[in-house]
Amino acid sequence: MAQEKKLVEAITSMSEDFAQWYTDVVVKADLIAYSSVKGCMIIKPDGYAIWENIQQELDRRFKATGVQNVYMPMFIPESLLQVEKDHVEGFAPEVAWVTHGGLNPLQERLCVRPTSETLFCDFYKDIIHSHRDLPKVYNQWCSVVRWEKETRPFLRSREFLWQEGHTAHATAEEAEERTVQMLNLYADFCEEVLAMPVVRGQKTEKEKFAGAEATYTIEALMHDGKALQSGTSHNFGQNFSKPFNIQYSDKNNQLQYVHQTSWGMTTRLIGAIIMVHGDDSGLVLPPRIAPTQVIVIPIQQKKEGVLEKASEVTERLGKTMRAKLDDSDKSPGWKFNEAEMRGIPVRVELGPKDIEAGKCVLVRRDTREKIECPLDQVEAKVVELLETIQKDMFERAKAHRDSHIWDAHNYAEFTEIANNKPGFIRAMWCGDEACENKIKEDLAVTSRCMPFNDQEQISDVCACCGKPAKKLVYWGKAY
RNA sequence: CGGGGUGUGGCUCAGUUUGGCUAGAGCACCUGGUUUGGGACCAGGGGGUCGCAGGUUCGAAUCCUGUCACCCCGACCA
Numbered sequence: 001m002a003q004e005k006k007l008v009e010a011i012t013s014m015s016e017d018f019a020q021w022y023t024d025v026v027v028k029a030d031l032i033a034y035s036s037v038k039g040c041m042i043i044k045p046d047g048y049a050i051w052e053n054i055q056q057e058l059d060r061r062f063k064a065t066g067v068q069n070v071y072m073p074m075f076i077p078e079s080l081l082q083v084e085k086d087h088v089e090g091f092a093p094e095v096a097w098v099t100h101g102g103l104n105p106l107q108e109r110l111c112v113r114p115t116s117e118t119l120f121c122d123f124y125k126d127i128i129h130s131h132r133d134l135p136k137v138y139n140q141w142c143s144v145v146r147w148e149k150e151t152r153p154f155l156r157s158r159e160f161l162w163q164e165g166h167t168a169h170a171t172a173e174e175a176e177e178r179t180v181q182m183l184n185l186y187a188d189f190c191e192e193v194l195a196m197p198v199v200r201g202q203k204t205e206k207e208k209f210a211g212a213e214a215t216y217t218i219e220a221l222m223h224d225g226k227a228l229q230s231g232t233s234h235n236f237g238q239n240f241s242k243p244f245n246i247q248y249s250d251k252n253n254q255l256q257y258v259h260q261t262s263w264g265m266t267t268r269l270i271g272a273i274i275m276v277h278g279d280d281s282g283l284v285l286p287p288r289i290a291p292t293q294v295i296v297i298p299i300q301q302k303k304e305g306v307l308e309k310a311s312e313v314t315e316r317l318g319k320t321m322r323a324k325l326d327d328s329d330k331s332p333g334w335k336f337n338e339a340e341m342r343g344i345p346v347r348v349e350l351g352p353k354d355i356e357a358g359k360c361v362l363v364r365r366d367t368r369e370k371i372e373c374p375l376d377q378v379e380a381k382v383v384e385l386l387e388t389i390q391k392d393m394f395e396r397a398k399a400h401r402d403s404h405i406w407d408a409h410n411y412a413e414f415t416e417i418a419n420n421k422p423g424f425i426r427a428m429w430c431g432d433e434a435c436e437n438k439i440k441e442d443l444a445v446t447s448r449c450m451p452f453n454d455q456e457q458i459s460d461v462c463a464c465c466g467k468p469a470k471k472l473v474y475w476g477k478a479y
Numbered sequence: 480c481g482g483g484g485u486g487u488g489g490c491u492c493a494g495u496u497u498g499g500c501u502a503g504a505g506c507a508c509c510u511g512g513u514u515u516g517g518g519a520c521c522a523g524g525g526g527g528u529c530g531c532a533g534g535u536u537c538g539a540a541u542c543c544u545g546u547c548a549c550c551c552c553g554a555c556c557a
Contacts, residue, residue, distance in 0.1 A: 148556065149480065229557065266557050300515050333517040351516060
């Protein structure tokens with residue numbers, strides 16, 4: 001049909017070219033615009049509103065665990081960045097430097113924060129003196145800059161928005177507990193709010209954060225079968241407190257170094273939402289973070305009473321949810337497609353025939369199912385529908401994820417899967433970085449995590465080298 | 480940083496091979512009218528120093544040199 005042809009022209013189909021599909025959706029759903037600086041994007045109202053909803057819900061959950069928000073400077077003196085060796089080595093290649101103040105060269109270069117561990121440490125060393133000062137559980141919402149060579153909207157931009165939590169604790173146990181707590185908070189958030197199933201686990205030595213003792217991660221599977229690291233939580237142990245000299249007097253008046261953690265989530269999550277739920281018609285937003293949850297589209301809106309009824313319905317819906325009326329003078333068909341492109345979970349169609357019959361038509365974005373609904377029940381029905389959609393979206397994403405997890409018992413199987421089956425590969429690993437390197441070089445596959453939950457022994461030997469196996473690892477091609 | 484591609488109204492592109500007259504189309508935009516249950520139609524209208532800088536030429540969007548930017552795929556990263 002002509003109409004189908006037009007839609008195909010509007011967005012590249014996922015199966016034809018996933019990368020292009022992604023770019024099309026990001027731009028055509030009006031989430032971002034490209035800016036005059038490479039790798040820096042303008043986040044437009046619809047994109048930013050998603051971020052605000054993410055922020056709001058995460059922040060609420062943080063605070064329920066005792067997190068306090070602060071704001072740190074965006075500049076780090078070079079000398080401060082260099083205090084922790086692994087950390088500076090990890091980040092130095094991608095930091096942006098400020099060399100001048102006005103017309104005069106600075107005495108010391110300032111780095112634009114790529115992350116703020118060093119700033120928090122420098123601060124903590126001054127404000128922590130006693131066990132009574134602990135724990136410190138601070139977080140900041142800010143942007144950071146990493147001078148990436150190749151960039152993609154939301155997935156890898158040179159400046160991105162995030163939150164970074166930085167905590168200091170008296171004991172190793174407490175730090176570990178916080179690290180795990182935040183990872184679980186992230187995972188629950190992804191699953192409950194973004195309808196995105198994740199695998200929780202630990203990063204290998206090779207993949208862990210620069211300066212961390214241990215990095216925990218949540219890994220999600222995108223629709224094309226590639227993995228996306230969606231949130232991390234690090235236990236630093238005393239790796240930072242020692243070089244930064246963050247000490248407190250314990251109850252016995254002994255000086256002790258604090259134990260620290262950090263954890264972060266970024267605007268990359270928006271990329272994840274797009275790639276987990278989107279389809280060939282555009283975005284599909286989980287109701288809980290959709291900026292507009294329901295859009296009312298009047299049919300024959302110039303006919304007597306239609307627009308009035310439509311605004312009345314919108315107003316009623318607006319009392320319990322984020323509702324909008326599309327009273328632009330576009331044709332209904334155009335509005336339908338536009339609403340789908342933007343991923344609005346529920347659409348309400350309302351025309352003269354409906355009004356006469358005292359009903360309207362509800363259309364689900366995720367399934368396109370049309371449901372007739374009496375006008376006097378519309379609020380209750382839409383609320384219920386939003387819940388159903390949220391739940392179904394999670395189940396669908398989970399079914400997709402679960403059907404793209406493959407077990408490999410030896411290298412032949414591993415190779416065959418990596419080359420032919422998109423998704424996660426579960427395989428045993430000996431613990432040797434050499435095997436990770438080989439797998440990466442041969443197959444462009446990296447270790448995503450050592451899962452916490454399903455650590456079963458699917459084989460006694462490493463799928464790569466055949467030596468005794470230590471851990472089950474999820475592998476995959478990653479963004 | 481390696482490989483590939485592209486720069487022409489807001490967007491998508493044609494025109495470049497083989498230099499030529501006033502630089503085109505579709506979409507979007509503005510005005511008026513008719514329409515409206517899956518991207519409506521008619522009429523009229525506005526908007527471009529062809530990425531930038533040099534050069535060749537009587538004449539350059541088109542040829543040459545340089546340069547910048549963006550996109551895609553790798554490597555690196557959230």
